[in-house]
Amino acid sequence: xxxxxxxxxxxxxxxxxxxxxxxxxxxxxxxxxxxxxxxxxxxxxxxxxxxxxxxxxxxxxxxxxxxxxxxxxxxxxxxxxxxxxxxxxxxxxxxxxxxxxxxxxxxxxxxxxxxxxxxxxxxxxxxxxxxxxxxxxxxxxxxxxxxxxxxxxxxxxxxxxxxxxxxxxxxxxxxxxxxxxxxxxxxxxxxxxxxxxxxxxxxxxxxxxxxxx
Numbered sequence: 001x002x003x004x005x006x007x008x009x010x011x012x013x014x015x016x017x018x019x020x021x022x023x024x025x026x027x028x029x030x031x032x033x034x035x036x037x038x039x040x041x042x043x044x045x046x047x048x049x050x051x052x053x054x055x056x057x058x059x060x061x062x063x064x065x066x067x068x069x070x071x072x073x074x075x076x077x078x079x080x081x082x083x084x085x086x087x088x089x090x091x092x093x094x095x096x097x098x099x100x101x102x103x104x105x106x107x108x109x110x111x112x113x114x115x116x117x118x119x120x121x122x123x124x125x126x127x128x129x130x131x132x133x134x135x136x137x138x139x140x141x142x143x144x145x146x147x148x149x150x151x152x153x154x155x156x157x158x159x160x161x162x163x164x165x166x167x168x169x170x171x172x173x174x175x176x177x178x179x180x181x182x183x184x185x186x187x188x189x190x191x192x193x194x195x196x197x198x199x200x201x202x203x204x205x206x207x208x209x210x211x212x213x
Contacts, residue, residue: 006035007043007053014054015095051105058093058100059113065089066119075127076183080174080195082123083150087167090154098159101151120146127183134182142181149173171196 010029017024026037026047044050065088069081090097099105107113120143127133133142153170156162174196175189183191 002043006039008057009033009035010039010043010050011054011057012095014050015057015093015099018054019095019098052108054096055099055102055105056108056113058096059107059116061093061096062086062089062100062116063112063119065092066116071126074191074194075123075130076132076178076188076191077195079120079123079127079146079178080170080192082120082195083146083170083174084196086147086150087154087158087170090158091164094158097154117143117147124181127178127181132183132188133178137181142177145177146174149177168196 010033013029013033014024017028022028024047026040029050030037030039040047040050044053065085066082069078069085071078121139124133124137124139124142124146128135128137128139149170153167157164157166171189171192174192175185178188178192179185
C-alpha cells in the first residue's frame, strides 16, 4: 500500500535539491529518508514522473490555498484576497514555487494548473457583474494582469532579494489595476486593503498599518 507521506517527502526533497542547485540522483533523493531508491519507481514510475509530480504539486497546493478564500459581499476584496493567498502559498513553499513555472518539466494535469488562473477569472466576472468593473473588461486579461502582480512580488520576496515588507506594494499596484478597470479609487483601496490584510496581516496595508475604512 502506498503511503502519501512518502510521496510528499520525495516531492519536497526533489524541490529542495533543485532549489539548492545540487545534482539530483536517486540516491540523493532518498538519503536519510529511510526509503529505498525503488520508491521513486513505486510512486512516480521513475525520475520523469517525479519531476512532473513536483511541478504539479506546486499548483495543487496553490489550488488548496485559493479555495480557502471564502467569498464575501465584496468581490474586489475577494480578488485581492486571492492575490494574498497566492503570495502566502509562495512564501510557505518557496522550493515548490520555483519549480511551478519551469517549462523544462511537464505537468501531470495541465487543466488543473490552468484552473488556478481561472479562479481569478471567475473573481473578475463577479466584480463585473456587481458593477464594480466596466462591462467591457476582459476577465482573462485582468486576471492575468492581477496574477502578474502576485507573481512579480512572489518572485522578488519568496525566492528573491526583497524583504517581506515589500509585499505591501501589492495594495497600490492592485488598486491601480482595479481602478483602471472601472472601480471607484477610494472604495477600491479599502477593498484591496481588506483582502490583503485578511491573509497577510503584517503587510496588508503599507506603512500606515490601517486596513479599515
